[in-house]
Amino acid sequence: MLDTPPDERFDRITRIAARVYGADVAFLSFVDADQQWMKSKTSDALSDHIERDRSICTMVVASGAEMVIEDMRQDPMLEGHPVARDIPWRFYAGVPLRGEEGSVIGTLCILREEPGAPPAFNIDVLRDLADISSHELTLARRNTELHQLSNTDALTGLPNRRMFDQEFHRSWRRARRTGVSTSLLLLDLDHFKEVNDTAGHQAGDQVLAKFGRFLSSFAARPDDLAARVGGEEFALILAGSDEPGAAKVADAIIRALDAIALPHPLRKVITTSIGCATLRSDEDHVNWWTRADRALYAAKAGGRAQAQSL
Known part of the structure; x- marks a missing residue:
């Protein structure tokens, strides 16, 4: 409440x-x-x-x-x-x-x-x-x-976009009330369309399900939240994480994903690009999301399999 x-x-x-x-x-x-x-x-x-x-x-x-x-x-x-x-x-x-x-x-x-x-x-x-x-x-x-x-993504078991939008707004209000640093990570599976086109949608669904379980382990604190917000797009809210902390988590995700080696039919393993944004004191939730989205775009434009912060 x-x-x-x-x-x-x-x-x-x-x-x-x-x-x-x-x-x-x-x-x-x-x-x-x-x-x-x-x-x-x-x-x-x-x-x-x-x-x-x-x-x-x-x-x-x-x-x-x-x-x-x-x-x-x-x-x-x-x-x-x-x-x-x-x-x-x-x-x-x-x-x-x-x-x-x-x-x-x-x-x-x-x-x-x-x-x-x-x-x-x-x-x-x-x-x-x-x-x-x-x-x-x-x-x-x-x-x-x-x-x-009713707002859980059936494939990954994570909250879906509708649930995420509600919790994202609540996280913004909580951060403004408490002054606790809160960061948003947006993640996109690199070259995921190739998985569906080459190995079929069933193989793609298996990758999404495994990645969802993998990502949920990084929502470690009670107010953290991992969600699936699009086809191969995911989000992670980190309550209590400042910019260096968020960057550390993003790096850990990239390294851990490489370690579990989810197979990609053309590129050996699945990788992810990550955009990070830590809420600023005078910022509304729309701009917070926009900065994370721009950071994700920069990570993809920079060669993928990396994290960028804005």
């Missing part, structure tokens, strides 16, 4: 929470190791994300218990907190969001500019809305699993 677009299922829940409690802001957030990210919020006055150690919600996540603070500027528990005295809200109420295994994965919270609880305050409604949110998360996860099955 991290870094996915707005979702009406969760926007509806935060709107209800804001109306029920007369809150100035209601938000639903998820946490990873480093940050709290707002999946839904009723006001743009609240940041889209915050470092986890600066978040008040981290206390709810750590304890797994709901928390109500009458006045964040006066509560001794928040003495010395890095943001509690500076934000425009004073009343806070938050409840944990739990995943299928029962672990706390986020929070559902309300904020008010005035100190003190709203009239006839009862946290039960917020708790019920959090339970509904957790149920929606379970449904979303299962729908995602079905979506992945």
Whole structure:
């Protein structure tokens, strides 16, 4: 769910929470190791994300218990907190969001500019809305699993172009949020048409299937992604890889492919050309893709079986 677009299922829940409690802001957030990210919020006055150690919600996540603070500027528990005295809200109420295994994965919270609880305050409604949110998360996860099955390339077992486009955009958003270097590799099997024309399409399909399994081993980290994006075209997203790191992976792919020696009917073995592009801080995802594509073209124009970076 991290870094996915707005979702009406969760926007509806935060709107209800804001109306029920007369809150100035209601938000639903998820946490990873480093940050709290707002999946839904009723006001743009609240940041889209915050470092986890600066978040008040981290206390709810750590304890797994709901928390109500009458006045964040006066509560001794928040003495010395890095943001509690500076934000425009004073009343806070938050409840944990739990995943299928029962672990706390986020929070559902309300904020008010005035100190003190709203009239006839009862946290039960917020708790019920959090339970509904957790149920929606379970449904979303299962729908995602079905979506992945329907967007898998049958020949290689890799995500297809439609799935890649969605994950590529999500990777761009995540990189912009976290500031973590992320690189894109575009790969094209060299002289692949000759395989189909000389040895037949069945032989070509066997090469594609073997290359797909080979490439998947280079998507080693949880946010990495290998995909088939065209006939003999593949893509690899490397989360956490800067330009030297991406170049190192590209070189490893070329050397490892040479080592497994997939046969080519006219040129002894299958080789690949690779274009690399590391996302720049001010770059949109379209330009990021374009740079990788231009780098791939340069690799092919330069003699193939090599990697180029732009």
